Each structure stands twice: as structure tokens, then as C-alpha cells.
Amino acid sequence: MTSMSPRQTIASASGEASSLLLSCESLTKTYAVTVLDRVAFELRRGEIHGIVGANGAGKSTFCKIIAGLTGATSGSMRLCGAPYRPSSKRDAESAGVQIVQQELNQIATLTVAENLLLGRFPHRWGWIDRGEMKRRARIALDRFGLGEMPLDTPAHRLGVGQQQMIEIATALDRDCRVLILDEPTAALTHRETQQLFAWLRKFREQGVGMIYISHRLDEIMTLTDRVTVFRDGSVVTSQPTSQLSTDAMVGWMTGDDTASDAEDFVSYAGSRVRLRVDELSRSDVLQRISFDVRAGERVGIAGLIGAGRTELLRAIFGADVADSGHIVLDDDPRPHRFTSPAEAVAAGLAMVTEDRQRSGLLLSQSILVNTTLASMSEFRSSGGRIDRYRERETASRYRSDLDIRSTGVDQSCATLSGGNQQKVVLAKWLLRDARVFLFDEPTRGVDVAATRPIYRLFDQLARAEKALVIVSSDLEELLRTCDRILVLSAGRLTGEFQRASWSRESILKASFAGFTNP
Amino acid sequence: MMPSKNTILDRLANHGAVVQYAGMVGVLVMLIAIFSGLSEHFFRPQTIPLILNQIPDLIVIAVGMTLVLIIGGIDLSVGSLLALGSAVIGVLMVDHGWSFVPASIMCLVTAAACGLASGFVSVGAKIPSFIVTLGMLEIARGIAYWLTDSEQKYIGSSVESLSQPLPIIGLSSAFLIALAVVISVQWALTRTVFGRYCIAIGTNAEAVRMSGINTVPYSIIVFTLSGLLCGLAAIMRTTLLPSTDPETGGGIELAAIAACVIGGTSLMGGRGNVVNTFFGVLIISVLQTGLAQIGAAEGTKRMITGAVIIIAVLLDAARARWMVRTPKN
Numbered sequence: 001m002t003s004m005s006p007r008q009t010i011a012s013a014s015g016e017a018s019s020l021l022l023s024c025e026s027l028t029k030t031y032a033v034t035v036l037d038r039v040a041f042e043l044r045r046g047e048i049h050g051i052v053g054a055n056g057a058g059k060s061t062f063c064k065i066i067a068g069l070t071g072a073t074s075g076s077m078r079l080c081g082a083p084y085r086p087s088s089k090r091d092a093e094s095a096g097v098q099i100v101q102q103e104l105n106q107i108a109t110l111t112v113a114e115n116l117l118l119g120r121f122p123h124r125w126g127w128i129d130r131g132e133m134k135r136r137a138r139i140a141l142d143r144f145g146l147g148e149m150p151l152d153t154p155a156h157r158l159g160v161g162q163q164q165m166i167e168i169a170t171a172l173d174r175d176c177r178v179l180i181l182d183e184p185t186a187a188l189t190h191r192e193t194q195q196l197f198a199w200l201r202k203f204r205e206q207g208v209g210m211i212y213i214s215h216r217l218d219e220i221m222t223l224t225d226r227v228t229v230f231r232d233g234s235v236v237t238s239q240p241t242s243q244l245s246t247d248a249m250v251g252w253m254t255g256d257d258t259a260s261d262a263e264d265f266v267s268y269a270g271s272r273v274r275l276r277v278d279e280l281s282r283s284d285v286l287q288r289i290s291f292d293v294r295a296g297e298r299v300g301i302a303g304l305i306g307a308g309r310t311e312l313l314r315a316i317f318g319a320d321v322a323d324s325g326h327i328v329l330d331d332d333p334r335p336h337r338f339t340s341p342a343e344a345v346a347a348g349l350a351m352v353t354e355d356r357q358r359s360g361l362l363l364s365q366s367i368l369v370n371t372t373l374a375s376m377s378e379f380r381s382s383g384g385r386i387d388r389y390r391e392r393e394t395a396s397r398y399r400s401d402l403d404i405r406s407t408g409v410d411q412s413c414a415t416l417s418g419g420n421q422q423k424v425v426l427a428k429w430l431l432r433d434a435r436v437f438l439f440d441e442p443t444r445g446v447d448v449a450a451t452r453p454i455y456r457l458f459d460q461l462a463r464a465e466k467a468l469v470i471v472s473s474d475l476e477e478l479l480r481t482c483d484r485i486l487v488l489s490a491g492r493l494t495g496e497f498q499r500a501s502w503s504r505e506s507i508l509k510a511s512f513a514g515f516t517n518p
Numbered sequence: 519m520m521p522s523k524n525t526i527l528d529r530l531a532n533h534g535a536v537v538q539y540a541g542m543v544g545v546l547v548m549l550i551a552i553f554s555g556l557s558e559h560f561f562r563p564q565t566i567p568l569i570l571n572q573i574p575d576l577i578v579i580a581v582g583m584t585l586v587l588i589i590g591g592i593d594l595s596v597g598s599l600l601a602l603g604s605a606v607i608g609v610l611m612v613d614h615g616w617s618f619v620p621a622s623i624m625c626l627v628t629a630a631a632c633g634l635a636s637g638f639v640s641v642g643a644k645i646p647s648f649i650v651t652l653g654m655l656e657i658a659r660g661i662a663y664w665l666t667d668s669e670q671k672y673i674g675s676s677v678e679s680l681s682q683p684l685p686i687i688g689l690s691s692a693f694l695i696a697l698a699v700v701i702s703v704q705w706a707l708t709r710t711v712f713g714r715y716c717i718a719i720g721t722n723a724e725a726v727r728m729s730g731i732n733t734v735p736y737s738i739i740v741f742t743l744s745g746l747l748c749g750l751a752a753i754m755r756t757t758l759l760p761s762t763d764p765e766t767g768g769g770i771e772l773a774a775i776a777a778c779v780i781g782g783t784s785l786m787g788g789r790g791n792v793v794n795t796f797f798g799v800l801i802i803s804v805l806q807t808g809l810a811q812i813g814a815a816e817g818t819k820r821m822i823t824g825a826v827i828i829i830a831v832l833l834d835a836a837r838a839r840w841m842v843r844t845p846k847n
Contacts, residue, residue: 319728345730359728362721364788373718374729376711384710428729 019044021209022084022097022178027065027075035061037233038075043178043209048200050220050241051213052249053230059213060102062230063180066211067099068092079178096177100184102445106163108156113137115155116170140173141166145195159306160354161187161473168196172203179203180211185219186444189304189473190508197223215448217246218476229253250448265499266459268296269483272330274467275436277316280325285311287491288325293436293467295330298458300478301471303488304511309471310354312488313438316469317351318344329436345374350434352425354441354471360425361413368409370424371395374432398427403453419450426457437461439470443477455481475504489514541833542781542797549801553808565807567688571681573803574696575600575751575758577796580774581703582744584795587778588707589737590720590787591647593744595636596751596774598658600767603629603752605662608671608762618677625756626749632658633745637738647741655771662764672761681758692754697796699747704792716740720787776823777802780830782837801826 022043029036036058053059064070068086077084086092113134122132164187185193228238229252275293285308293299301309315322318338326335338344353359379391395409402423443451487495487510495510579596586593603625610616640650681692707713715736718726781794809819
């Protein structure tokens with residue numbers, strides 16, 4: 001009753017005999033090096049086609065070619081049997097090929113409704129019909145189960161997850177024969193992910209062909225009909241999902257089948273309390289949060305988006321100032337309520353932020369500059385001069401210790417992969433000799449092969465008696481890496497689970513608790 | 519001492535100092551060659567010191583501007599601070615009988631205080647420096663008019679020595695001071711914690727804050743330094759003329775910004791080089807003088823100067839793209 005575009009798709013689908021929607025032949029893309037090498041690919045109507053592969057395997061380039069964002073060097077594509085060669089994103093969109101990219105494309109100062117209908121504003125002689133715009137935006141959001149989303153809020157006021165949902169809603173609202181989703185759930189909570197899946201399945205019934213890129217292999221397993229694995233710019237296999245397992249997929253991606261690692265969690269939690277959070281509150285986002293983290297302990301914070309997890313870390317770290325409550329550190333009996341990150345860092349705290357590029361790294365600067373940024377006072381010699389020899393030596397040591405894949409410490413962080421960027425951020429805090437580490441979505445935008453080194457780093461930090469607080473929307477990540485999981489829901493702590501006794505169900509239930517009984 | 523020799527060579531290669539400055543020096547040499555070809559009067563031993571002794575004020579202002587641009591700000595008030603500093607010297611010396619040194623100190627203090635005020639308001643209240651220094655541009659110019667009753671004041675040859683050519687080298691003390699400022703600020707920028715923080719703040723102030731560094735004092739210091747250097751420029755210009763004029767320095771902010779931009783300083787912050795700014799000033803000055811000597815009309819001069827600025831930025835953008843692309847291979 002609401003979605004028009006898929007029906008049009010069905011109408012045109014019934015006219016053709018073949019179920020083949022999109023086919024690619026020998027697609028090749030060469031920059032300085034070949035990033036895509038003679039890729040053949042087929043997408044059928046009503047198929048959710050998963051694409052997996054490590055970062056740099058060519059998945060994104062492949063999708064960009066289909067979506068008209070870049071052209072292929074050679075090879076050809078057919079859409080519904082007709083030659084297809086989009087010259088721009090707009091061109092692809094008018095042919096019914098929509099893409100939702102990993103990076104957010106929201107315009108921060110525009111409202112939700114404006115972003116939703118950007119480029120398609122209902123207007124009379126150039127004047128935007130705001131009533132009509134909001135009506136259409138509301139329909140698009142309702143359809144996607146986002147009825148409560150405020151239409152007049154500027155996009156920058158929303159969380160990353162909500163922005164992502166709007167972006168997906170925008171793509172689904174357009175005429176859509178082929179939908180490409182690049183890591184759509186990276187910022188979504190479990191509930192939002194389930195909603196998204198329900199909608200994708202509905203669109204599948206209506207004949208839309210979907211290309212679904214994800215590092216979350218469990219999602220690929222549950223959602224997709226077929227999986228194509230990319231490695232080093234080539235397709236290494238394409239199989240029905242039912243014939244694959246996550247281990248097999250990782251095997252294809254890495255080129256060996258020994259990828260699965262068993263449950264080998266070792267706890268390093270000591271008895272000494274390293275960080276005590278006591279009744280921390282901030283306006284209506286955090287309500288009297290109390291918990292302890294012991295030396296060597298890894299404490300996960302689970303919860304839905306909007307539960308206040310990032311806000312909790314920021315309040316502990318002094319990036320936002322708490323209204324009441326305090327924190328206590330083990331070597332200092334005085335209670336603290338930090339009013340700036342500078343105070344928190346001086347007291348031995350470190351925060352690895354969710355958005356590396358915006359608040360974690362000096363992206364255009366070198367590994368060296370980023371590594372030593374928080375510890376410059378260590379390299380200060382007479383007259384404020386930097387001891388450059390020692391600085392370089394130290395940065396090089398951390399680079400090799402953390403195995404930051406690069407040409408050297410002078411390489412710009414902008415040219416590093418997500419995983420290596422995260423390691424640079426970690427190097428900064430390790431060098432600062434922080435004792436309490438606050439991680440906000442530590443593996444967001446990091447490819448599957450690079451998450452393990454980060455988990456190993458958690459291990460090493462714990463063994464070195466650091467206290468770790470890890471916020472993640474990926475529950476599997478917390479289950480795998482933490483001693484204990486706390487659940488935050490609507491600004492309150494609604495559950496605490498020990499490794500020995502936790503279950504996904506109980507954690508999930510606690511995640512909703514704060515929203516249901518206030 | 520072979521090892522130390524090696525280190526110096528290594529350092530040159532490592533830090534790309536040669537490559538870094540080669541482009542600017544190349545453009546400069548090219549300009550001089552062109553004008554020498556067009557006008558036989560141009561490349562004479564006298565011409566070069568003549569040009570250099572005219573520009574120490576612009577050099578030190580452009581140095582301050584480079585720092586402000588590096589932290590992601592802009593200082594539009596430099597021309598007015600130059601006039602205000604100059605007015606302070608004129609009024610104190612001519613109307614109140616002060617001697618040159620205390621009057622100069624007052625000039626430095628006044629200009630630095632204005633820079634401090636701009637920095638304090640801009641950083642403290644998080645108002646874009648474009649707006650705050652635009653306000654300061656009017657305020658300082660207003661004070662300059664008010665102090666001098668909108669009149670020029672002739673100070674006399676007693677203060678000229680700073681800007682007179684020294685024997686043998688033919689360069690003025692003012693120019694040598696400007697050169698020393700260039701070198702020491704470049705040194706501070708690349709070798710000190712302060713310089714590192716300035717570049718870091720300009721690259722991503724939020725990331726610096728989240729790394730536990732209080733960015734506020736550094737930003738304020740930079741604006742204060744820019745003011746202080748305007749005061750120094752005021753002393754240089756006053757001794758060159760040797761008089762004060764409340765209308766002096768109008769438009770010098772644009773020349774300073776142009777010099778920075780030609781030297782590859784990013785208006786977005788995080789990237790800049792004081793030595794290249796110095797070359798930027800030289801390029802502008804050689805261009806101006808050369809065009810004047812071959813008898814170019816004012817209109818032609820300005821059109822060519824404008825074109826050179828745009829070409830310099832285009833080249834720099836191309837270089838930046840090239841730099842980003844190469845490490846990936």
C-alpha cells in the first residue's frame with residue numbers, strides 16, 4: 001500500500017523470461033595497480049547476494065562500478081538483458097540501481113526529511129512544499145519502522161546508527177531494482193539490524209536483487225541466498241549460502257581453511273579495583289551509573305544505539321562533563337569528575353573513540369606525529385625542543401610492536417587501512433602509558449582479518465594489568481573478548497553478566513529493559 | 519668526522535628540505551630570469567637589496583599569518599595592527615617626546631595585546647577568527663585614527679638606521695631581523711612541541727583535545743604572536759618611511775595571505791611552512807618590481823599577480839594529490 005517502486009519492478013519482471021537481473025562479464029579496474037581483475041558476477045531477481053572479502057579485496061570498487069560511482073577499465077555489464085554502463089550515480093539511480101555506502105552521506109545541517117528527499121524535493125516553481133516533503137518522508141520512514149524518527153531534526157543531532165537507517169530508507173524509497181548495501185549494519189543495533197533484515201526479505205519477495213557486503217559473517221549466513229567471495233581483486237568462489245559456513249568463507253577469503261579459532265579466552269582479571277564509577281549522571285542520558293573495573297579486567301558495555309554507551313565513556317573521560325557522581329582511580333583516593341580530556345589523560349585514562357577520523361586521528365599527519373601526540377612532554381628537551389631522534393625511535397618501536405602495516409613511520413594515516421589506523425590510535429595511548437582504556441566500537445570499519453590483532457591487543461593490555469571498558473554494538477565481539485558484560489539501556493545499567501553465566505538472550509533482554517519499564 | 523657529514527646529508531634527504539624548497543626557489547629564479555630578459559635594468563646587483571629592504575614588514579606579518587593559518591584560523595587585522603603600532607610610535611615620539619626604544623616597546627605591547635584580545639575572544643567564545651579579526655581590523659584602525667587625529671606624523675631621520683642598508687652587504691638590519699624571524703619561527707614550527715601542537719590543532723582540533731591536550735592556550739598564543747609580529751612590522755615600516763600614517767597597511771593582509779598560499783600553506787589548517795611563505799613574499803615582490811620596471815600598467819600588474827596566486831595554488835593542489843597517491847604504490 002505504500003511502496004510503489006518494487007511493484008513497478010515486478011511488473012517489468014513478469015515481462016521477461018529470464019530471472020537474471022544484472023550480469024557482469026570480465027569487469028576490470030586498473031588505477032596504478034589492478035584492483036579488480038576480470039570479475040564475472042550474476043545477480044538474480046529476488047536474490048540477496050552476499051559479497052565478502054578482506055579490505056582491499058575489491059568489493060567496494062566492484063560495487064562502485066555497478067552504482068556508477070566509477071567506470072570500469074574494461075569488461076561489460078547487462079541490466080535486465082540490456083547493456084548497462086552507468087556514467088554517474090544519477091544515471092545508475094534512474095536505471096533503478098541504488099547504493100547505500102558505508103560512509104554516511106547525510107548533509108549534517110539539513111533535516112531528516114530534507115536528507116530523505118534530497119534531489120527529489122516536491123516543489124512548486126522552485127519553492128519547496130514542506131508539508132508534502134514531510135508527508136513523503138513520514139511515509140518512507142513509517143514503511144521502514146522508523147515512525148518515531150523526528151523529521152525536523154538536523155542530521156548531525158542524530159547518532160551514527162540513526163543516520164545510517166535514514167540512508168537505507170532513502171535508497172529503498174527510490175525506484176529500486178538493484179540495491180547495493182555496503183556494511184549497512186556497522187552502526188546498527190541488534191534491533192535495528194533485525195528490522196532491516198525483515199525489510200530486505202520483504203523486498204526480496206518483491207523481486208528486488210540485493211548485493212549485501214558485510215564483515216559480519218553471521219549476517220551473511222542468515223540473510224543471503226548466495227555468497228561471492230573476493231580475494232585480491234578476483235572472485236574466488238560463488239556458492240549458495242546453504243553450502244557454506246563462516247569458517248569456509250574465511251577460508252576462501254584468506255586462502256586457507258585454518259581460519260577458525262576456538263574459544264580460548266583467558267582471564268587476567270586481578271582483585272584490585274582500578275576504576276570505580278560511582279553514581280555518574282548526566283542530564284537525562286546517564287542515570288546514576290555505578291560499576292567497578294579491576295586491573296586486567298575487560299568489561300564490555302552492551303546496549304542498543306541511544307542507550308547512552310558512548311555518552312558514558314565520554315562522561316568518564318571528561319569529554320562531556322557529568323552533572324553528578326564521580327570516578328575513583330586505584331592509585332588516588334580522591335574522587336574525580338573530569339571536566340576535560342586533559343585531566344582524564346593526566347590521571348591515566350585513554351579513550352579510543354568510535355569515529356577515528358573525526359576525533360581519534362590527525363588523518364593527514366604521519367604515524368609518527370599521531371603516535372607521540374599525547375606524550376610530547378616525554379620528548380621535550382631544553383627550550384621546548386623535540387628530541388626527534390628519540391621520538392622517531394619510539395614511534396618506530398611501537399609501529400613494529402603493534403605490527404602497523406606501513407612503509408614507515410612517516411606514512412600518512414590517511415593512507416592506512418582501518419585496522420592499522422586503529423593500531424596507531426592504540427599506539428598513542430600505549431605510549432602514554434594509560435592504565436584505563438575506554439574503547440568505543442573498536443572494530444568499526446575494520447576488516448575481519450584485522451579484528452583479531454585488535455582482540456589480541458585487548459589480551460595483551462589485560463595481561464599488563466590495564467583496565468578495559470569496551471563498548472560495542474557487536475555482541476559477538478563482547479562475548480568473545482570480555483570477562484564481564486554490563487548492559488546499558490536508556491541511560492541506566494540494566495544488567496551485569498559474568499562470562500560463566502551469560503547468554504545472548506539474557507543480555508538482549510536487559511538491553512530492552514530500560515526502554516520498557518522506565 | 520665522516521659520520522656527522524653523513525647525518526647531515528641523510529637529514530637533508532630524509533626531510534626533503536631540498537625538494538621542499540626547490541619548487542619555490544625555481545619559480546623565483548624563473549621570474550628573475552624572465553624579468554632580466556625583458557629589462558636590462560632588472561638584474562643588477564643593486565636591484566636585489568633594493569627589493570629586499572622594502573619588504574621586511576610584509577615578511578614578518580606573513581610569518582605570523584602562516585602560524586594563524588596553520589592552526590586553522592585567519593587574521594584579517596594585521597594591516598590595522600601595523601597602522602596602530604606605527605601610530606603609537608609616532609604619537610609617543612612626536613607628541614610626547616619619547617625616545618625610539620621605549621616607543622617601540624609600547625608599539626610591540628599594543629599590537630600583541632590586540633592579538634591576544636582577538637585570540638581570547640575567538641578561541642574562548644568559539645567565534646570564527648575571520649569574524650573576530652574583521653572586528654579587530656576596524657577597531658585597531660579606528661584607534662590609529664583617533665590617536666593621530668587622522669594625520670601623518672613625520673618622525674625624522676633619527677630612527678632611519680634600522681631600515682638603512684648596512685655597508686658591504688647592502689641589506690638593512692630590518693631585513694636581517696625579518697630573516698631571523700623566519701628561521702626561528704620555522705625552527706619552532708618543526709622542532710618544538712609548540713610547533714607540533716599548532717600543526718596538530720590545525721589538522722584536527724577535536725582529536726587533539728581527545729588526546730588530552732588543552733588546545734586553548736596554544737591557539738591564543740598564536741594570535742598573540744601574530745599581533746606581536748605586526749608590532750615588529752610597524753617598527754620596520756615606521757623606520758623605513760620614517761613617518762607614521764594611520765592609513766598605512768591597508769590590504770597588507772591580502773598580500774600576506776597570498777604569500778602564505780603561494781608558499782603552500784593550507785587555508786584549512788594543519789599545513790604550512792614559514793620558509794616557503796618567505797619565498798612567497800619574495801615572489802610577489804619580484805613580480806611587482808619586475809612588472810613595474812618593464813613599465814606594466816597598474817591593471818596589468820594586478821591581473822598578473824592574481825593569476826600567479828591562482829596558478830601557485832593549482833600547482834600546490836596537484837602536488838598534494840600526487841603526494842597522496844604515491845605512497846599507496
